Amino acid sequence: MTYHATEMSAYYYKSRATSADELDPCQYMLQNLTSSKMGIYRLGIPHPIASVPPNYLSRQPVNIKFNQITLQHFELNEFLKDVAIHGYMELSWMDDRLQWSRDTWKMEKLQIQSLNHVWIPLFIAQNYDTHLKNGDAFEIRRVETSSSGNVSAVLAFSLRTFCDDSDFENYPDDVYKCCFSLEPQANPALNAHVTTHFLEDIIEFDASGLPIFTDPKYFRDYGWKVSGTVPQALEDPAQVAQLGFCLNLQRASSSVRIELTVPMMVCALLFLLTPFLGAIRIQICAKFFILVLQFLTFILFSNRISPHLGSAAATPKLLRFLEFSVTLNGFSLAASIFLWACTRIRRELPPWGQLVQLSSFVNRFLCVLQTHAADDDEDSEKAPAGGNYQKDWTAAFIAVHALTMSVLSIIFVFGYLFLF
Known part of the structure; x- marks a missing residue:
């Protein structure tokens, strides 16, 4: 689809939008894709909404807020002193390219069916020396955007790390302390001139201050008392954005x-x-x-x-x-x-x-x-x-x-x- 065809399609769908029931979910995408292309068309980047961060031109940091971390399952190996955790995080960030008028488009929120349409942050784990990268996995789910440009998503994760067993003297009431950390990763879909260093500079992490929750539907303690620390974000602008949190596993087998x-x-x-x-x-x-x-x-x-x-x-x-x-x-x-x-x-x-x-x-x-x-x-x-x-x-x-x-x-x- 050429630039003019995209603009005409957006205008055509816009003229037909009369109610939320009749609204095509891709209408605002075409409209905003047109305006975004007009702003950064000279860079020669295909699919700019999905390829580059929201503030690529302004060079202002993109603030990614971690609202809540929920733990669904964990696997502790007492012999190797390593643990694998599975759960999800609720994320949110602002993307002003995805704003629209509620009066014009008759819709407050829109669920994104394909992640290829919008920019999403990528993560790697971890910066701790005790990490096991081969056991880490992330997946973005349930991406939703509002008319104000606020994007929310659920990040499903599977992390693995070694635990500190220095509390073994209190066996069988000993506590294993297992720490994790997240960092942003460069988007491999970008052109070569968009450097990883720049991507890391424009992303900031923000923690909500809520402790780690456990999912009452799926979580089982398996004879361990699980307590988590409050996730904290690294505030030093000279370093890469990081989010760290720890889990304390205390043996609770009577x-x-x-x-x-x-x-x-x-x-x-x-x-x-x-x-x-x-x-x-x-x-x-x-x-x-x-x-x-x-x-x-x-x-x-x-x-x-x-x-x-x-x-x-x-x-x-x-x-x-x-x-x-x-x-x-x-x-x-x-x-x-x-x-x-x-x-x-x-x-x-x-x-x-x-x-x-x-x-x-x-x-x-x-x-x-x-x-x-x-x-x-x-x-x-x-x-x-x-x-x-x-x-x-x-x-x-x-x-x-x-x-x-x-x-x-x-x-x-x-x-x-x-x-x-």
């Missing part, structure tokens, strides 16, 4: 938390209750049993956590507390065995008087932690003869054992509070 927490808490509770069993040898047997349970818990942790330790330098708090519990139980077991062995040694001399008084005071004060009298008599009968002082020595070692277990229990409680 079954994993219960599976790891319950065995550890049971072992901790049994360890704190062992001093109340009375006889030292019974406490020793109980601590051996607790030690077996703790090693079984270690195996459980190994099966659950070790697959995720490949790229994480941090150690989960649960694993550190289990290590602390096993170490403290080992010291407690060694102390109990040593003090119990001391009660079996034959002694012919009495203990110091202050030691007898101190042990008597401790045994009365910590009566729930001392050995029962019947157990004392039984141990004394089995022990080698040592005069009448064996009971005094046994009472002294029982007092030392009670104090040692009390100190270890206090250390255990403070260690739990410190680690958590």
Whole structure:
């Protein structure tokens, strides 16, 4: 179609426009295509409305506003620490070449059926060093323009990036932080003299300040609590326009938390209750049993956590507390065995008087932690003869054992509070 034919066609359709029902959607296109060609016909650019940005002649920045970002689906690979997200963004920008008179054309809005008729921005992702470009895709949909020249569209996206797993120490409540960024891309349909540098200079991004939404119809959390940051646009005019946002994925699976927490808490509770069993040898047997349970818990942790330790330098708090519990139980077991062995040694001399008084005071004060009298008599009968002082020595070692277990229990409680 030549220039004059286009002008005549626009005039012909314009004269027939009487109502919105009878209006041909291409009428305003012909009208505006004619006026646009008259302005930049000398540049020799075909289809100027679709080929060049709205402010190509004025060299004023085109402001692209991101009104809302909606997340529909995500795929997290915990072993590779990468995530793929799918959703859409609502965009808008001004194109004064697409303005028309509502009184003349009897229409407020027009939906563009073919993207070849208008200029649309193109995007690439991303500027972060952790990006995976081979997993990024964009598609413009539902382009609509109003009589004022305001163009709105929906940008469907599929982005992929690596995540920061530095919060792995809080496993199974750890948070993965995954960041994304968008940049404008040159339109490959332009002539060679329209440079990429110029295209990047005339495009600016603007964020609405709304957080990232999730689509209630399609979105599934898959055992993760998803929260997004507020998208922000780069305001430095010396750099390429960029839009950045991050997603925080926090593990929200209660079954994993219960599976790891319950065995550890049971072992901790049994360890704190062992001093109340009375006889030292019974406490020793109980601590051996607790030690077996703790090693079984270690195996459980190994099966659950070790697959995720490949790229994480941090150690989960649960694993550190289990290590602390096993170490403290080992010291407690060694102390109990040593003090119990001391009660079996034959002694012919009495203990110091202050030691007898101190042990008597401790045994009365910590009566729930001392050995029962019947157990004392039984141990004394089995022990080698040592005069009448064996009971005094046994009472002294029982007092030392009670104090040692009390100190270890206090250390255990403070260690739990410190680690958590």
